Amino acid sequence: MNFAYSPRVEALRQQLHAFMDQHIVPRIGAWHAEVAAGQYPVSFMDDLKALARAEGLWNLFLPSLGADEPGMGLSNLEYAPLAEIMGRVHWASEVFNCNAPDTGNMELLHMFATPEQRERWLKPLLEGEIRSAFAMTEPDVPSSDATNIQTLIRRDGDDYVINGRKWFITNAAHPSCKVLIVMGKTDPDADTHQQQSMILVPFDTPGVELVRNIPVMNHIAPEGHCELLFKDVRVPASNLLGKEGEGFMMAQARLGPGRIHHCMRSIGMAELALELMVERSQERKAFGKYLAQYSNIADWIAESRIEIEQARLLVLKTAWMIDEVGARAARKEIAMIKALVPRMHTNVVDRAIQVYGAMGLTPDTPLADMWIGGRSLRFADGPDQVHLRSITRMEIKASEASRGATAAYLTPPGRH
Numbered sequence: 001m002n003f004a005y006s007p008r009v010e011a012l013r014q015q016l017h018a019f020m021d022q023h024i025v026p027r028i029g030a031w032h033a034e035v036a037a038g039q040y041p042v043s044f045m046d047d048l049k050a051l052a053r054a055e056g057l058w059n060l061f062l063p064s065l066g067a068d069e070p071g072m073g074l075s076n077l078e079y080a081p082l083a084e085i086m087g088r089v090h091w092a093s094e095v096f097n098c099n100a101p102d103t104g105n106m107e108l109l110h111m112f113a114t115p116e117q118r119e120r121w122l123k124p125l126l127e128g129e130i131r132s133a134f135a136m137t138e139p140d141v142p143s144s145d146a147t148n149i150q151t152l153i154r155r156d157g158d159d160y161v162i163n164g165r166k167w168f169i170t171n172a173a174h175p176s177c178k179v180l181i182v183m184g185k186t187d188p189d190a191d192t193h194q195q196q197s198m199i200l201v202p203f204d205t206p207g208v209e210l211v212r213n214i215p216v217m218n219h220i221a222p223e224g225h226c227e228l229l230f231k232d233v234r235v236p237a238s239n240l241l242g243k244e245g246e247g248f249m250m251a252q253a254r255l256g257p258g259r260i261h262h263c264m265r266s267i268g269m270a271e272l273a274l275e276l277m278v279e280r281s282q283e284r285k286a287f288g289k290y291l292a293q294y295s296n297i298a299d300w301i302a303e304s305r306i307e308i309e310q311a312r313l314l315v316l317k318t319a320w321m322i323d324e325v326g327a328r329a330a331r332k333e334i335a336m337i338k339a340l341v342p343r344m345h346t347n348v349v350d351r352a353i354q355v356y357g358a359m360g361l362t363p364d365t366p367l368a369d370m371w372i373g374g375r376s377l378r379f380a381d382g383p384d385q386v387h388l389r390s391i392t393r394m395e396i397k398a399s400e401a402s403r404g405a406t407a408a409y410l411t412p413p414g415r416h
Helices: 007-036 045-054 076-086 102-112 115-126 247-283 295-325 331-361 367-377 384-402 405-409
Strands: 131-135 152-156 159-170 177-185 196-202 208-213 225-236
Touching (some): 007 045, 007 076, 076 247, 076 295, 102 115, 115 131, 131 159, 159 177, 159 196, 177 247, 196 225, 196 247, 247 367, 295 331, 331 367, 331 384
Antiparallel strands (some): 152 159, 159 225, 208 225
16 A cells, blocks of 8 residues: 555645645635525635636546546545545635535445436536436434435336435535435335435425425535425435445445545544644744644644544545545445544644633634534444444454454463
């Protein structure tokens, strides 16, 4: 495993850093002001998108991108350090058409859509003309296990009829969100992992109701984490994505690369938090000394650097494994980064907040928003406990072939 950046990736890193410094960071204040005034999308987003695309910083995430499709087609390992840079500003990914959940939805459409579905939905997504949402999570069941979902997708002649309730559906409040990929059960009596299917639902279909944009820790995201109601929603059978019973498989295929994207953006936020912490600790005095001169603050800085580097290496290893052997073979590593990175993220940001004092709780720094983002990531794509359980099960299964071999390392009583 060699994680050194190739000349191509290093050039893209430098280009992306320059774009962020010149065009995105100076507009952070304007973004917040416009959103607070009720304008979303912000007035300058389309101009930034056009500029990013003109510079070749567009659709960086999709390894299987066709020669006739716009974008770079980077591998997961190549894309990872770029996602980290974008993560420093939470809305930056949209500028480069690399924002969740559109990235995962584009991957699904790329893998499973019919030619007609690709023309209607994938093409405008790749062009950045529309946004999308992925509707899986439900309020009444633990949706970290996708087999629990209750939304019904019933065949009725040439149509499917959808009934159910979803929530925490990211992007559903975005004015440009035009299509939902809805996961539900087409056959509740089939084998557990063949009951689910996915279907494309235009957002303006009768019976689709946006109930509310759910605040997350009293923070309202303008793109939305929404509750949706589907009541007798009727769409053509041709809107089925893939085949009946393939929904669970497709959900698993979607999650591997997506977790790389989430985790690297999270590392980008942790990196920024550490930079802010180091700077603040060298300019703020308390009781006659700079904060960095106190051993506990110095330890926080060192521990944060160690934790970020550990997390980054594990995510890069996971990205490399997905590229080399596929997401299924990398499922333990995927679970490990999902359990590790958000906790690292919140730990580092929390230390930075403490170093900033009361200012760290205010909108004067990005730290409060970054902490909320990290804390909510401990539920996105499943809570920590689900991933820890998966890791344990894989460790125990891997030990079965050599069970008892460690007895040779034990010293029997009387032989000390």
